[in-house]
Amino acid sequence: MAKGSKHARQRFRKWINSYPDVSAWLEKYGDLEQQLDDNGGLLKIENFLPTFVAEGILEMLRGIDDKTWNLTAAGDDYVHNNIRHEFLSVKQGPPGLQDVFRIFTLLLPDSLFTFSAAKYCKAGHIVPHDDRAYTQVLMDDGSMQLCSRTIACIYYLTHGWSEADGGHLVDLEAPGGPQQHLPAFNSVVAFRIPRWHEVKPVTGDRPRYSIFGWFLEPGKLYELNTGEEAPPQQHSEAVHGAAEPEQQQQHAAAAVKQKRKKQRESVQKPQQQAAKPVSHASAGVKKKRRQRGVPPLSNSTSEQQQQQQQQRGKQKRKQPSEPVPSGRSAGQAAVAMKRMAKA
Numbered sequence: 001m002a003k004g005s006k007h008a009r010q011r012f013r014k015w016i017n018s019y020p021d022v023s024a025w026l027e028k029y030g031d032l033e034q035q036l037d038d039n040g041g042l043l044k045i046e047n048f049l050p051t052f053v054a055e056g057i058l059e060m061l062r063g064i065d066d067k068t069w070n071l072t073a074a075g076d077d078y079v080h081n082n083i084r085h086e087f088l089s090v091k092q093g094p095p096g097l098q099d100v101f102r103i104f105t106l107l108l109p110d111s112l113f114t115f116s117a118a119k120y121c122k123a124g125h126i127v128p129h130d131d132r133a134y135t136q137v138l139m140d141d142g143s144m145q146l147c148s149r150t151i152a153c154i155y156y157l158t159h160g161w162s163e164a165d166g167g168h169l170v171d172l173e174a175p176g177g178p179q180q181h182l183p184a185f186n187s188v189v190a191f192r193i194p195r196w197h198e199v200k201p202v203t204g205d206r207p208r209y210s211i212f213g214w215f216l217e218p219g220k221l222y223e224l225n226t227g228e229e230a231p232p233q234q235h236s237e238a239v240h241g242a243a244e245p246e247q248q249q250q251h252a253a254a255a256v257k258q259k260r261k262k263q264r265e266s267v268q269k270p271q272q273q274a275a276k277p278v279s280h281a282s283a284g285v286k287k288k289r290r291q292r293g294v295p296p297l298s299n300s301t302s303e304q305q306q307q308q309q310q311q312r313g314k315q316k317r318k319q320p321s322e323p324v325p326s327g328r329s330a331g332q333a334a335v336a337m338k339r340m341a342k343a
């Protein structure tokens with residue numbers, strides 16, 4: 001989008017607020033969960049949005065001033081289960097940012113979610129982690145629902161990102177060994193959680209912009225990482241970029257699929273029961289949510305809950321990258337989108 005072009009900005013705003021346009025565009029990507037299953041749990045999509053939309057989002061993120069970006073960082077104190085990371089993030093941000101997040105929510109319209117924008121400056125990074133974490137969600141009926149992250153989704157926005165700029169997302173569970181993904185402009189990576197990965201330090205001077213977030217499911221779907229678990233053995237120093245022989249790749253993909261299926265089956269049943277005491281949402285509400293097809297419930301997080309969450313984070317920090325939940329709910333955006341659909 002030409003800088004300062006009012007027309008381009010209007011076109012961008014109109015598109016992100018048009019349910020028919022957004023949903024028609026996303027339709028070509030099919031069912032996200034199915035795609036993940038068909039691709040060994042991780043999916044990469046180039047040219048994810050129309051270029052003028054990607055440009056519009058980038059312009060919005062570039063326009064966020066330094067005061068608004070929050071530093072998200074932790075040292076390497078593994079005793080307290082911290083995970084080294086450092087980058088800037090924003091959950092509320094400028095008007096329109098929620099509209100941007102809403103686009104991504106439509107990849108899984110009936111799921112709860114939480115999205116933020118990120119800016120990694122030079123040296124910004126996250127060490128290996130697997131994204132397991134719980135998030136308190138305030139439901140429409142005023143109850144709190146403890147949710148687990150189930151799918152991660154990251155959308156990259158910096159133009160002309162090259163190998164020399166660093167900041168690669170490294171998939172540490174790729175079938176053939178660690179696989180680097182260049183955070184290329186207008187590309188998306190989504191993967192099922194847990195999955196070990198890291199963000200290599202940004203080495204160039206240009207910021208690495210992204211939208212990142214998670215889809216959430218009610219309940220404790222897994223145990224949290226105690227900090228003792230290590231990332232999968234890195235087979236070699238070299239990171240795999242080249243394709244494996246086809247047969248080997250298929251075997252590996254099948255093995256990952258099988259492993260994921262087993263993981264999901266084994267964690268869901270017992271953990272959902274374990275989640276009951278923390279969930280105040282009515283059984284009916286939960287059932288409906290599980291059946292999908294019912295608009296997600298809003299989940300704005302109150303001040304008090306934010307504090308509790310911060311406190312918990314201090315005591316037992318599990319994952320690096322989720323900023324303190326802000327008032328904006330997981331479900332609200334999708335609900336708003338549904339309203340748009342009716343309009």
Ligand SMILES: O=C(O)CCC(=O)C(=O)O
Pocket residue numbers: 126131154168169183197198199210212320321322
């Ligand atoms: O930005 C990325 O490539 C990944 C970010 C990430 O792993 C996280 O926020 O947990």
Ligand SMILES: [Fe+2]
Pocket residue numbers: 129130131152197321
């Ligand atoms: Fe992550």
